[in-house]
Amino acid sequence: MPSLPPIQPYWRRFGSFFLYPLSLEPLLACLGFGVLAGLAGAVFFPANLVLQLIVLVATLRYGYKVLERTARGHLDDAHVLVHPGHGGKYLPYKQFVVIAIGLSLSAYVASIGGVHLAMVLLVFLGLLLPANTMLLALTNDLGESIAPPRLWALIRGIGMPYLGLCACLLLLSSSSAALLGWLVPAVPPMLVGALGGFLGAYFMVVMFRLMGYALYQYHDVLGLAVDVGFERQTATVARPDPASQRAAESAALIREGRFADAIALARGELAEKPGDMMANLRLHRLLCAVPGEERAMLGHAAEWLPALMRNGRERVAIDVVEAVWQHEPEYGPPLGAFVLPLAQAFFDARRYAGAARLIKGFDRRFPGHADTPAVYLLGARLLIEHQRDETQARRVLAAIREHYPDSPAATEALRLGELLDRLAAAANPSAAG
Template sequence: MPPFWQKLNSFFLFPLQMEPMIYASVLSLCGFLLMGGFFFALVAGIGLMLAVSRYAFKVAALASRGITDSADYRSDMMDDAWKALPWKFFGVLLVHGFVIGWTAGISPALGAVANLLSSLALPATLMVLINTCSLRAAINPFELLGTIAGIGKSYLLLCLFLFLLMQGVPMALGLLLPIVPRFVLAPLITFVMIYFSWVMAAMIGYVMYQHHAALDIDPVKAPDSAPVEPEDPAAAEARRRDAMVARLVQDGDMKSALDNAREWQRTGWDNAADQRRYHRLLKLTDRTDHLAQHAQRFIPLLVQQQRESEALEVWGSCYKRAPQFTLDSADHTLALARFAWKGMQSGHVLALLQGFEKQHPGHDRTPEALELIVRALKQGANKPDQALRVFMRMKTRYPDHPGTQEAEWILRDDLQKVLGQDPAKASGTPAATAP
């Protein structure tokens, strides 16, 4: 992957692509509004700065995932949290200003050092904001140092190039002002500022992509590669919801995270992603009763979708928290127990099927459950004595059921030892053949 200083042409050409060029032109025309009265110009200026910075954050965020061509932008790639990034960046600047003012009050030299450190940290601050959408993370020195360390020596070179680009604004204006009419001065200044802002955004995003592994970024595609294939809208929405909940948890707002996840799983009762998200959040709380209640709905959905491995994991998380936890459905209980037995998890089989007869009295699948218990006790846990007791109960209650005959075949050696004769003759029934 070429370093960013070898991609300068692409950064300077980005604002000239179709979408950013049209948007920049429209915003530049809004520069005429800056020529109104003070209050009107102030409002227009804030609106322009917000629009320009929002697009800049979007450009950098998408470039960090490898999307450098505006023609590849799609609505499902966007994150609503990006809209608040300009305000969060303003909050970071306020914090930096407070620290600089405080240190300058102690010593002018300290104030100068703080100002220099703040300037050097701004690119990393933008990267952390884009990556986490968290104001708290953006003012965390350890997050900033981790980002700088992930980029390495080229971080200082990035700071130098960004500084030179910032100087490009007054230089470009100095060249253009003598040759342009006065009435287009405001739109011209606006366009120049937009142009260099988006060039810097494209550069920062590419540097983030260049170090995506160190910055824990999942790229969508490689820059300049084939156009990205459309992502499944449902998968994109699930990813967006996961990121939103993760940010809320990271910010310590567990209540909002749970409220959102609960509502999504309520309306998306057949959506495994929504149910999985809520289950994982409940595991982070002490609400064992809610965890168990939700599992009664989530596990059948997973079994229905043939995700028995995940269903067994969900059951296990509930069983660890509440050993008395049992599934309401006999069919789903037996399905999980059979899957556990395929993985030779005899402990899970026995835990799932304990109390099956009492919980589902008279159920027509009880002999199948008892036969599986016999298998788990004899072949998995090596407890033939307990397996014999279960078999004797089967022999009394379900003498003609195929499951009873299968259990008899499994215990043929133990029955012969106990009875001292062939188990088929002792029981009066033909022995079941091996499966």
């Protein structure tokens, strides 16, 4: 049997990104944004500003939906509005905050280092902006999207093609205005606003589709969980993919409001492939999105999380736990053995609040558990690195050494306490003397 061709790199599929907004749903969305933009140009201040802001936010939200769905491997369909993922409800506002932070930093640098240094910083921040946008779409977390380690990990994972991606996005970002200027002489003045809104939305969708595809192209390197892997993606070229057909049927059921049938379809797929991560992920997302399915969502999570932990998929597991928390804030793993590795995964991902939430009250929920000293040690690290509370951290470290002297955590607690002492002495040499 001949091997399947590898996924095409983004620079060989460039033309498809321009065709994507011309498919039915993206085209209707762009036309709607154009109509709103034209309406904004026909009303008076301040209503026109409000409408323009609404158009911008709506376009960005749709763009983030396109980015997220493309990054998950959905390359041959356009059902974005009905997709039950997070879809970026607040992502445009988080994007505005990121831009405001960048401009504020540049202004501060200009005040102390001059305009030229500020321009260098702006160029550098501009190179980071695509990575920030992609992280926002995947994590929906402002802090994580601007964390230098996460930004660097994404850029390093993509490698040199990331610079090409930045260049393409730069050209696309200026294409809307250039094309509008070329078309204005041939367009009635009353339609210029609508045309500008349509072109702005069109090129925005192209840019987000491009970023989503770049993430999908490197998802195995970046550790991104996708719905449609490379093998299934390329197999659809030669033959229909039953999973894709099932996904299309599920999307149709959701559009018709037949949520129970969509859930039954997802459960049927999972019954056929009980260990398949993508089938589990689809059912999980559907249960999270449909109101009234909280108990079913918790039941499925309780069955799926142990399998994820056993298979080393902690990053997927923490996403599942965070999704469950949106509906059940008091949720915690029923087995104590899963708490520490899950909390450690949260900690390694710099999601410190989630790690603290998991280990809170561990000794009361699981009295006498073997992981208790290690959980205390992780709590001390959270106090040091996240809350900057070294005083309380020292108390926790001392308790570990006192109550669990023979545990590996006690040795690490001693080392960590000595490190704190050395850092304190270095920061205040007079007191040390």
